[in-house]
Amino acid sequence: MKGLFITIEGPDGAGKSSLVKRLNEAIQNETDRPLVMTREPGGSEIAEEIREIILNPLHTKMDARTEALLLAAGRRQHVVEKIRPALDRGDIVLCDRFVDSSIAYQGQARGIGIEEVKAINEFAIEGLRPDLTIYLDVEAHVGLERIKDKKLNRKQDRLELEAITFHEDVRKGYFKLIDLEPDRFTIIDASKDEDHVFQETWAVIKAKISDKN
Numbered sequence: 001m002k003g004l005f006i007t008i009e010g011p012d013g014a015g016k017s018s019l020v021k022r023l024n025e026a027i028q029n030e031t032d033r034p035l036v037m038t039r040e041p042g043g044s045e046i047a048e049e050i051r052e053i054i055l056n057p058l059h060t061k062m063d064a065r066t067e068a069l070l071l072a073a074g075r076r077q078h079v080v081e082k083i084r085p086a087l088d089r090g091d092i093v094l095c096d097r098f099v100d101s102s103i104a105y106q107g108q109a110r111g112i113g114i115e116e117v118k119a120i121n122e123f124a125i126e127g128l129r130p131d132l133t134i135y136l137d138v139e140a141h142v143g144l145e146r147i148k149d150k151k152l153n154r155k156q157d158r159l160e161l162e163a164i165t166f167h168e169d170v171r172k173g174y175f176k177l178i179d180l181e182p183d184r185f186t187i188i189d190a191s192k193d194e195d196h197v198f199q200e201t202w203a204v205i206k207a208k209i210s211d212k213n
Helices: 016-030 045-055 064-089 099-109 114-125 140-148 164-180 194-212
Strands: 004-009 035-039 092-096 132-137 185-189
Touching: 004 016, 004 064, 004 099, 004 194, 016 035, 016 092, 016 194, 035 064, 045 064, 064 092, 064 099, 064 114, 099 114, 099 164, 114 164, 132 164, 132 194, 140 164, 164 185, 185 194
Parallel strands: 004 092, 004 132, 035 092, 132 185
Antiparallel strands: none
16 A cells, blocks of 8 residues: 655744644544654654754854755655655655745745755655645744744744744745645645644545545
């Protein structure tokens, strides 16, 4: 049986991480197929070390292209070590971010160029594409306020600390991608409460799992 590759995307503060945790439980209750839950940047031992370099708030001198190349390198290792083997086994892979993030953040917001970032990532992933991408949409100022909320009790990473104009450009980048591949993306209004977002997302994923089965 062919594996199923599902990615969750969105700007900072969209609520991806908490949603992925709830989806993990829901998917495991729905099907007997093995589930691999992972994330980017990171997802494998080497890729997690690359993540630390990329997101370290002290690395303010990092060049935009260096950032993009590091992300692609980590992604390559992640694909080889974890994602591709899981899909080859017929597992479901649920990933918090994938190539679309690099295109939105580095291609659009950093101004490197969408096609340029696509090219270096194509070298890394060798044609691997998600079967379904959930895009959690939230306006930049809403996402940033969520991140700054003291209840989150964590430090902001280097990308989260960027100006609001950067995060607005990230959102624009995502919508450019959605226009290019509307059949792959499902847009979820992430400004709504967590339960509503979960229920809407789960309905889409559950249908996709049923179709694959």
